[in-house]
Amino acid sequence: MTSTSAPEVDQRPTKGAGRAKDPATRKAALIATLVAVPVTVVVAGITFARLAPDTPAAAPSPTATTARAQATTPVEMAAPALDARPAVVCRALVSQLPDSVRELRQRPVTAGPEQNAAYGDPALTVTCGGAEPTVDATADVWTVNKVCWYAEQKSDATVLTTVDRETAVTVTVPLSYEQPLQWVTPISDTIVASVPSDGAAPAGCRA
Structure with missing residues (x-):
């Protein structure tokens, strides 16, 4: 008697089996994705805000070496006649003056x-x-780069005049320019090079 065996059933999963998801699972995954994207954007925005400066950088303030706007018209000045020797000395001085005094x-x-x-x-x-000028022991005199200056305060300017040179040189510094002695530094250098000393500096100017 021949026995008949039950047909074998292939129990291997078929292609694509297990990939399908029920509607409830797919809906939950979609909701999780939609929530995660805005959260990521918010976190990135907060991080950027923390790294970014609170206020924009301020523009640099003008300094002593920053060129300021100025007029280019001629400045009114008197020109009294000079004797021969002072005229020669002054010509030498002016020809060697710098093109700028600080930013001016x-x-x-x-x-x-x-x-x-x-x-x-x-x-x-x-x-x-x-x-x-005639100065005495109480006069305000200052040495700047080996040049002795007498300082006289006016209502609108500080007037500085040399008192140790063969020919006097006067520099008028408007009050809007602070610390007037600093403005005569480059001019003092030119005076030393072009205007001889008379060897009679006041006591307050001696090194």
């Missing part, structure tokens, strides 16, 4: 370009060949 650029003058110079706006002026 040189401007033309209305008279005496061989003995006068001007810088900036308001104008800082240089006059060569004027009268040397």
